[in-house]
Amino acid sequence: MLPTLMTILKRQAPACVFSLAALCSLGAMAQSPGPLKLGIIGPMSGGSADFGQAMLNGIEIAVSEINAVGGYLGxxxxxxxxxxxxxxxxxxxxxxxxxxxDKVVSTIGFCNTGVAIKAIPVFQSNQSPLIVPCAAGSPVTQQVEPAASYIFRVSPSEDIKAPFMVKDILRRGLNKVAIFADATPYGESGKNDVVKALAASNLKPVHVTSFPLGVKDLSTEMEAARAAGANVIIAYTVGPENAVIARSRAAVKWTAPLVGPWTLSFPNFIDTAGPAAEGTMTVQTFIAEPSNERRVAFLSAYKRMHKDSRMAVPMASAQGYDAVYLLTYSLFGIRDGRLTGPAIKAQLEDIKRVYYGVVATYDKPFSTASKDAVTENMLVMGLVRNGAVTFAYPEDAKRNLFVQRKTQ
Known part of the structure; x- marks a missing residue:
């Protein structure tokens, strides 16, 4: 049975600190000025809907739990x-x-890096805090100097995922890399992050292919990568183009391992690629297996609310869920009830209480110097097996029993 928010908070919070549930109860006794509007934005339709809808599903679980104990001060x-x-x-x-x-108090959203980058000036110029639970391109939190930025993120940036991925393939003796990246800001920034990570080990990719969204076949490019001597393929794209990469590899009867960021865990890759997806390795923060109490509770809540035994994009749901709680914790740090953008920003940069989340234990996740909550120690390698993502290595499954904290 899923513990209530009240139970969780009582268990986690020291006696000397007001719990979120206690504050909710106090606020419920005061006059309420009406609902607190929270903006959510993401791809609910189109080629990226897999993780847009998954993000929303996780957000809805968190909001239902918080509202069940009184919402924000009633x-x-x-x-x-x-x-x-x-x-x-x-x-x-x-x-x-x-x-x-809509005059939302804050916004949680964006799954596509290019969409986020285009919209960031709106939030920044209006001093309206934005928490990004999915978009992972390195530039998302690099558009504005950190101290002035209203853009926060709980998704791991590609500039930590790419080095993590490269370290893993080099450990396995795979040092001749072919990069297949789309021509979007996400693909371009991911490619650049991989090139930079390889350079740190005095290596260069042996082949690089850039392709437009909507490409249907990459067999010729696969043959060229194999001819260049590549022994591993790193893919950087978001939509069904990942499946095109896997199917093109299979079409030329090449068995070089396929590795990539979290986009290789999406249904639009796994389901569309079918058998060609088997054995793919992907960087993850959260794998939908009951490795500890927090994750068991979250998985159970997801299944109850959304009537779905399969969590389509677990990372998107878990990171969306954690984003809601981090925002809520920051709101309760504002004692005068004036939920202005600058006030929320200041509280997000100095959240007083530790939040024991699904993806991580968030102890000072943000600051004036850092707007990214996820660090490399929170990452694991996932493996596509039988149409789902599991842990690639037994040691990661064991390590995942202990939820990680941000390293400075």
Whole structure:
């Protein structure tokens, strides 16, 4: 049975600190000015809908738990959901609506790096805090100097995933890398991060292919990569193009391992690629296995709320869930009830209480110097096996029993 938020908070919080549930109860006795509007934006339709909907599912679980114990000082959290369709122009328009029309107190969102980058100026110029639970391209938190930035992230940046991935393949003796990256900001930044990580070991990729979204076949490029002597393929794209990479590799009867970021755990890859996806390795923060009490509770809540035994993109759901709680913890640090953008930003940069999350234990996840909550020690390698993602290595499964904290 899933512990209630009240139970969890009582278990976690020291007696000398007001618990979130206690504050909710105190606020419920005061007059409520109405629901607290929280903006949500992501690809709810289109080629990236797999992780947009998964993100929303995780967010909805957290909000339902918080509202069950009184919301924010008696005010229920109300979600204002926008579909950016994975399109930068649509994302920009929807962001402006959230900030200027809907007047949300804060926003959680973005799955596509290019969409996030296009919209970030809206949040920054309006001093409206944004927490990014999915978009992983390195530039997302590099658009603005950290101390001034209103952009926070609980998704691991590619500039930590790429070195982690490269260290793993080199450990396995795979040192002749072919990179297949799409021509979007995500693909380009991911490719650059891999090149940089290889350079740290005095290596260069032996082959690089850049392709447009919508490509249907990459067999010719696969033959060229094999001819260049590649013994491993690193893929950087988001949508069904990942499946094109895997199927093209199979079409030329090449068995070089396929490795990549979390996008290789999406249904639009695993389901579409079918047998060609088997054995693929992917960098993960959260694998949907009951490795400890927190994760068991989250998986159970997900299954109950969404009536789905298969969590489509576990990382997106877990990171969306944690983002809601981090924001809520920051709101309760504002004692005068004035939920201005600068006030929320200041609290996010100095969250007083430790949040025991699903992905990590968040102890000072943000600061004026760092807007990324996830560090390399939180990463594990996942393996696609029988249509799902499991731990690639037994030692990672054991290490995952102990939830990691941010390393400075």
């Amino acid at each position: 005010r229920p959290i109300e979600l204002v959901v926008k579909d950016d369709k994975g399109d930068p122009e649509t994302g920009l328009k929807m962001s402006e609506e959230l900030v200027k029309v």
